[in-house]
Amino acid sequence: MPFPIRVCVVCHEEFELRPGKPGFANRCPACSQPEEDAGGAHDAATVDPGAAKEINAARRAAMRNLLYRKDS
Secondary structure: OOOEEOOOOOOOEEEEEEOOOOOOOOOOOOHHHOOOOOOOOOOHHHHOHHHHHHHHHHHHHHHHHHHHOOOO
């Protein structure tokens, strides 16, 4: 039984959809490869370890204010 033929949504080339193909079912194997980010991850916890504590404290304070405020 032949594999179904699909058309890639990125490059518009036809490809066979095989069972063990990594990536998305609507993209060819070349377009399914993960893109390399030159800059890397830039979230606050990776830049400064102390920043994560400050962000979490601000998040907790905001949630506390939303949950326990009195609507007069």
